[in-house]
Amino acid sequence: MKRGNSLALNLLALCKSLLRDEGGKGDRIVPPTGFTAQLTLFSAGAMAFLAVFALALALATGRLADHWSSELAGSVTVRVSAPADQQDGMVQSTLQLLRTTPGAGEPRQLPQEELARLLEPWFGPDMPVDALPVPALIDLPITDNDFDAEGLRLRLEAEVPGAVLDDHTEWRRPLVSAAKRLRMLGIVSLILITAASAAMITLSAKAALAANGQVIRVLRLIGARDLTIATAFVRRFTRRSAFGSAIGTVAGVAAVSILPDASAAGGFLTGLGFQGWDWLMPLSIPFVAAAVGFFATRWAALKMLEDVR
Amino acid sequence: MIEMRDVGFGYHGGAELLSGMTLSLQPGMFHFLTGPSGSGKTTLLRLCYADLLPTAGQMTAYGHELRDLSRDDIADLRRRVGVVHQEPQFLDHLPVAENIALPLSIAHEPVDMDALRDLLGWVQLSQHARALPPSLSGGERQRAALARAVILSPDVVLADEPTGNLDWDMSMRLMQLLIELNKSGKTVLVATHDLNLIRATKAQVTARVLRISGGNLQLAGADL
Numbered sequence: 188m189k190r191g192n193s194l195a196l197n198l199l200a201l202c203k204s205l206l207r208d209e210g211g212k213g214d215r216i217v218p219p220t221g222f223t224a225q226l227t228l229f230s231a232g233a234m235a236f237l238a239v240f241a242l243a244l245a246l247a248t249g250r251l252a253d254h255w256s257s258e259l260a261g262s263v264t265v266r267v268s269a270p271a272d273q274q275d276g277m278v279q280s281t282l283q284l285l286r287t288t289p290g291a292g293e294p295r296q297l298p299q300e301e302l303a304r305l306l307e308p309w310f311g312p313d314m315p316v317d318a319l320p321v322p323a324l325i326d327l328p329i330t331d332n333d334f335d336a337e338g339l340r341l342r343l344e345a346e347v348p349g350a351v352l353d354d355h356t357e358w359r360r361p362l363v364s365a366a367k368r369l370r371m372l373g374i375v376s377l378i379l380i381t382a383a384s385a386a387m388i389t390l391s392a393k394a395a396l397a398a399n400g401q402v403i404r405v406l407r408l409i410g411a412r413d414l415t416i417a418t419a420f421v422r423r424f425t426r427r428s429a430f431g432s433a434i435g436t437v438a439g440v441a442a443v444s445i446l447p448d449a450s451a452a453g454g455f456l457t458g459l460g461f462q463g464w465d466w467l468m469p470l471s472i473p474f475v476a477a478a479v480g481f482f483a484t485r486w487a488a489l490k491m492l493e494d495v496r
Numbered sequence: 497m498i499e500m501r502d503v504g505f506g507y508h509g510g511a512e513l514l515s516g517m518t519l520s521l522q523p524g525m526f527h528f529l530t531g532p533s534g535s536g537k538t539t540l541l542r543l544c545y546a547d548l549l550p551t552a553g554q555m556t557a558y559g560h561e562l563r564d565l566s567r568d569d570i571a572d573l574r575r576r577v578g579v580v581h582q583e584p585q586f587l588d589h590l591p592v593a594e595n596i597a598l599p600l601s602i603a604h605e606p607v608d609m610d611a612l613r614d615l616l617g618w619v620q621l622s623q624h625a626r627a628l629p630p631s632l633s634g635g636e637r638q639r640a641a642l643a644r645a646v647i648l649s650p651d652v653v654l655a656d657e658p659t660g661n662l663d664w665d666m667s668m669r670l671m672q673l674l675i676e677l678n679k680s681g682k683t684v685l686v687a688t689h690d691l692n693l694i695r696a697t698k699a700q701v702t703a704r705v706l707r708i709s710g711g712n713l714q715l716a717g718a719d720l
Contacts (some may be wrong), residue, residue, distance in 0.1 A: 218589040405585045410575035411602040412568050
């Protein structure tokens with residue numbers, strides 16, 4: 188017999204024994220425990236359901252941040268303010284200058300109808316925009332990375348006084364920041380859900396282990412190794428966690444799938460849910476739950492076995 | 497197989513309950529361990545299957561110092577040393593046959609159903625194979641515990657007051673099984689305070705009687 192670390196369970200051996208088909212014998216040494224079984228199933232299912240929503244939030248806000256960032260970063264606006272009789276000339280000069288700007292596409296002056304639409308939320312639909320001293324707006328698409336907003340700003344200042352460059356930074360920054368914080372909220376929620384699941388499964392496992400103190404004692408006395416005893420409990424709780432979370436995941440995905448779509452909800456809810464390959468990501472939740480069940484029960488079983496000679 | 501040299505033991509670091517114990521369990525021997533209640537018979541047996549560790553002296557099992565054994569080593573030792581307790585514990589949710597076969601299952605050894613049936617017949621529990629342990633009588637529980645203790649064919653069988661709760665006939669029936677085990681080459685150590693049982697057994701098998709007195713182990717003589 189050689190000396191070894193009594194509590195250092197071989198993780199690989201534990202994984203193998205989890206997957207090994209023993210015809211249910213391994214499980215049978217642990218008495219059926221209805222309450223802890225239902226508790227584990229319910230908590231794993233509920234946490235998986237919440238995890239689906241947290242995942243959907245994290246993914247959707249990530250997309251939102253990218254969308255807002257790329258939409259507003261894809262173009263700049265040049266505002267031309269001048270007395271009415273000089274405005275056309277200044278607009279032409281500005282367009283001329285913009286056409287020679289490196290990294291920029293074809294500039295486009297926004298027509299009166301489009302300006303009217305932009306002002307409509309503030310002035311109402313019947314406002315005669317022509318009667319207002321509204322500056323001309325020119326939309327300039329950015330087509331290349333060598334576009335230099337600061338250089339363009341200086342050129343405009345020098346060559347067309349009254350033309351002001353707006354690269355949307357002022358708008359973009361808080362929007363992207365808000366979206367990123369929402370994404371972080373979703374990720375933190377996922378972490379908290381995982382931690383809460385681990386805590387609940389650990390409590391359930393500890394309750395089951397405490398209730399089966401005599402079983403563990405008997406098993407040790409007839410020559411059971413820690414690995415064998417721990418595996419019996421770990422296998423049971425891992426399977427329960429996986430099964431419960433699979434049910435919760437299916438319910439969560441179903442609930443997300445019936446959320447109002449972008450066109451119906453609009454506004455903030457636009458795009459909340461899964462898109463494309465995102466739908467595959469919830470599939471990872473039962474595996475994560477199984478891993479949480481595995482490690483939480485393993486830890487609880489090892490702690491318990493420390494007190495049994 | 498199991499050797500004690502000047503072994504002492506005290507619970508929780510207190511005064512020594514056992515001291516200067518020197519004992520050698522050799523293959524094929526039948527021992528009785530006797531002494532008044534509280535003298536340390538159960539403690540000595542627990543030392544033998546590493547449920548307790550000596551606080552003094554040297555104790556080896558199969559050539560290995562008991563204090564050096566890892567938890568897995570202790571589990572392996574217990575597969576080579578079968579134990580029958582005064583009040584044997586079972587997994588109450590499993591039938592008797594599965595309880596008896598449990599040491600094989602946890603050792604990942606295949607269960608030979610014919611051998612299991614023979615074992616159940618030997619301890620006269622064939623008709624209780626599918627019963628749950630709580631439904632067994634005291635004698636049946638002891639015989640089931642004995643069957644479980646020997647299913648891995650251990651070298652040593654330790655019995656701690658196995659007849660403590662049994663009537664005379666049932667006690668002799670159990671002792672008969674232990675005698676048969678000894679005759680098949682197993683080393684048997686039975687702790688009991690029942691001198692009549694020792695006398696009746698000695699009439700059938702050569703047995704050494706050890707007495708714990710004042711924390712020391714003595715060879716009992718004709719005063720039995």
